Amino acid sequence: MLAPSRILRTTPAQAGGGRERWSLVEHAYDAIAEGSKSFATASELFDRDTRERVWLLYAWCRRCDDLADGQDHGGEPTEHADADKRLRAIRLLTERAFEGLPTADPAFDAFGLVARECGLTREMAEDVIMGFELDAAGWRPRTERDLARYCYHVAGAVGVMMAVVMGVPKDDSEMLDRACDMGIAFQLANIARDIGEDDAADRCYLPIEWLVEEDIEPGQHLKPHHRGELTDMAARLVTLMERHEAAAKLGTPRLPFRSRWAVLAAARIYGAIGREVRARGQAAWDHRVVIGRWDKAKHVLGAFWEALRNRPQPPETMPEWTRGDILIDVRMAGPIAKPPMDPLPDEE
Template sequence: MLAPSRIIRSTPAQAGGGRDRDALIQKAHDAIEQGSRSFAAASRLFDRHTRERVWLLYAWCRRCDDIADGQDMGGELSTDGDPAKRIRAIRLLTQRAFEGLPTADPAFDAFGLVARECGLTREMAEDVIEGFALDAAGWRPRTEMDLARYCYHVAGAVGVMMAVVMGVQKADSELLDRACDLGIAFQLANIARDINEDDKADRCYIPVEWLVQEDIEPGQHMKPHHRQELADITARLIRRMERHEAMARVGAAHLPFRSRWAVLSAARIYGAIGREVVARGKAAWDHRVVIGSAAKARHVAAAFWEAARNRPKVPAEPPEWTRGDILIEVRMAGPVAPPSFEPLPDEFDGQARQTEK
């Protein structure tokens, strides 16, 4: 009667850790509404089936970002705790989600559900997690390819996962390349807009070689006397953004209408952010660039007609960075901190195990 098999019961593996699907979708919807108004607006254009899955994936991305930075829905960065432990928690909770085990965190359970439904892989997830690991390690890009690698991890790899969620086959490398282009375009716009906020958090995503070319001293790029040089660097970022944005439009042509409309709406909104940063020149960081509700509505309407015509032009100048080249660099570089299989940090382990009882 005291045999271990009689008293120890393993937790059954279930998609979403056994949580109700509708409840996970509602939690994921709340996360995207709080975390990103731009993505929330674009996500409403998907058909219901795709929209729900997009929300589930977004919830995981948002939660990983918050854990990695000690934030709440993208708020102020925290310097408390050990960043390496946070990354380990993300990896282990994601591992549990893939195994169908409860995590005590709806965002990770949501990821387990959408991963099971759409066939997302652990390698895809690890490519995204590596972006958080780079930030946790205080990593900064030295070269353009370093910047490409970072943009891939934090956004291009997410674009690949989003494409699979939209129904793109994992074997369709051409469409996955275009989805990666869209994610990279978004990230370049974010980097240009958030230079000031990143500097306050002791982060900088401008390649060191670019700063050297502009004669900007280390750590001095936000000083007033370097505003023109910084504006020039920003223009350089946005030129790259526009190349990736144009290639993403070519890929969007192969998506169903509603998915195409949503993707083109997001591309227009983020493209507008990047171009507004450039238009403001030296004053770009006096106030954070935002796209208001009325302007978003105009971009969504314009994207509707663009999706309906569905005649994108192949850009005369394709992006200098390709997903294939970036992946070669990524695999050669290896993870900044190899995955650990040590137990979860206490603050996460107690919650996860409570759900197994």
């Protein structure tokens, strides 16, 4: 005989879905150590509480990215046929994490924990998820403004969340703008470095209008006879990166010393990736650009003195892409949909 519904136990809401905090932190560290060696290096410079929260947030970002693409820590993406189902799962699990309900996935439980501890919002999370949605749909930017919006979703919005994790108030627009600039700078460096890998996965983040300006046929930008034009476009990406990088540093003086040091170290490492792509010229995609261990150590040391001096120089020209303008485009696209809470269909 079934028990009356009035005496059935409900699942209690707990930050982290009821998992032990130490186990979530351990899982999150493994995720960042495997997924991003550059960011893992910089993250070690934070104080312990901030460092662990940065790892918890990263674990969610990494897991969502893998789910959206059907990957495992950035491996080969799968077909886009079930992209809608995967995005639906991401939104459902993220909503459960916000509610403090168990998700059966430590990365989402980790997000629920850091969201509760730092006051991350559903709007912040949805801005990031929209970037995964663009990738899962095989989206490509037509204009430079499209590229700006993409960089915001996949990295600028993450920068905003990272700033809040570091203790920046959610209503401090100036600091969040600078954090967004830092994320965009990182993403521009990644795009410049990964042009060859993205092409192998049938992706291209160079705006179509840039390709048209260079008189490059669709899908032909990596052909040997277009290497000169491709080098010019990569240099254009790096110039944009440097502008956002310099603007982002204007926000670092208000961070605690160790957070400032970590952010500046990450900026130096990612900036070095972009500048190495530019320096290699037409050979930039023959071998993946990697910043070696000793070079990372030099950047960490340089960031220490930069953080100690704490006098960032403003860029000659502030970035054309601003968080405010991008958010207008994002919000005009429509309200954030309430995530579906009905169960996902069983696998066939």
